[in-house]
Amino acid sequence: MAFILKDSYFNPDDLEASVIGIASDFTNHDSGLHQHEKAQFLYAPSGCITVISENKKSILPPTMGVWLPANFPHRVITRNVVAYRSIYFDTVLFPEIPVGLTILNVNNLLKEIIEKISFWEWDMPFDLQKNVLSVFWEEFYSAAKENLTLIVPQDLRIKPFVEHWNLGESLPPFLKKLAIDALVSEKTIGRIxxxxxxxxxxxxxxxxxxxxxxxxxxxxxxxxETAYALEFSSDSAFIEFFKKYLRATPMKYFQ
Known part of the structure; x- marks a missing residue:
């Protein structure tokens, strides 16, 4: 069985299979900070996943997946309904796998391979997995890498505010307001x-x-709705902001 209910207990390290795929539908899920001995590839064909590690925050829209190395402390957060796909790899059988967090583009072929692995039986003989896995690794290593990861400051004067922004609905304020709230000068915040x-x-x-x-x-x-939530003066101002950083309008980006 590969489809996991939201409240079901699951620990990939309890299973002896070399490759474990799971699928689930999550709503407002927070895994808490955890780690596992197996490496993990995480992807959402619909919705958006937020991955938080000690000093980084990454997001996964349906165009991207993330590689999480073994024994890497991380926290997975979803809001609204998210189609969750996760593949775990035994590091003994796959010694050449990446050792650091990696975000990459997921093309249509890789998406289909992820879907297939996420739903196959855990006791499937490895010989029957080889062909599919060879295509997975070929697409994985050839995929364009992305950088939608934001470094989270660890300074104790600032960190609680950043955690609040990342886990809640409030936005980071302008510098002057943050300086007042944090009881430190604007120059100090800038240096941090x-x-x-x-x-x-x-x-x-x-x-x-x-x-x-x-x-x-x-x-x-x-x-x-997005422009309003992020306090842009107009829809056009938001679109120009989006194009400045991602070189595409929101519609074209998600296509």
């Missing part, structure tokens, strides 16, 4: 973000809004 993220606070805030925009659009919000 530059040191820990390599970006100014304003640049980081724009990247956060871009991530949130992709998340909202992947969840089914239209341009007008």
């Amino acid at each position: 973000f530059l040191k820990e993220t390599g970006m100014s606070y304003q640049e980081w805030r724009q990247q956060w809004r871009l991530q949130k925009a992709i998340e909202l659009l992947a969840e089914g919000k239209n341009v007008g």
Whole structure:
């Protein structure tokens, strides 16, 4: 059985299979911080998944998947309804697999392979898996890599605010407002973000809004709703913002 109900207990490390695929439909799910001995490839053909590690926040719209290495602490969050696909790999059988978090584009062929593996029986003999897995790895290694990962500052004066933004519905405020709320100067905040993220606070805030925009659009919000939620002055201002960073309008990006 490969389809997992939301509240069912599942631990890939309890299973001896070399490759384990699962599928599920999640609504407002939070896995909590965890890790497993097997490596994991995670993908959502519909909806949007947020993956949070110690100092990074990544999002997965239906165009992207993420590779999570073995023993990598992470937290998986979904909002609304998400079609969840996950494949676990025994690192002993696959010693050449990536050792770091990797986000990549998922083309139509890779999508179909992920779907097939996610629904096959866990006790399927490995000899019957080889052909499908060879196509998976070929598409995996040839896929274009993406960078929709945002570094999360760890400074204790700032970290609680960032965690609140990432887990809630509020937006990062302008620098002046954050300085008042955090009881530190604007210059101090600027130094913290530059040191820990390599970006100014304003640049980081724009990247956060871009991530949130992709998340909202992947969840089914239209341009007008997304622009309003992210406090843009108009739909056209939001579209120009989106094109600036992703070189495509929201509609073309998701196509």
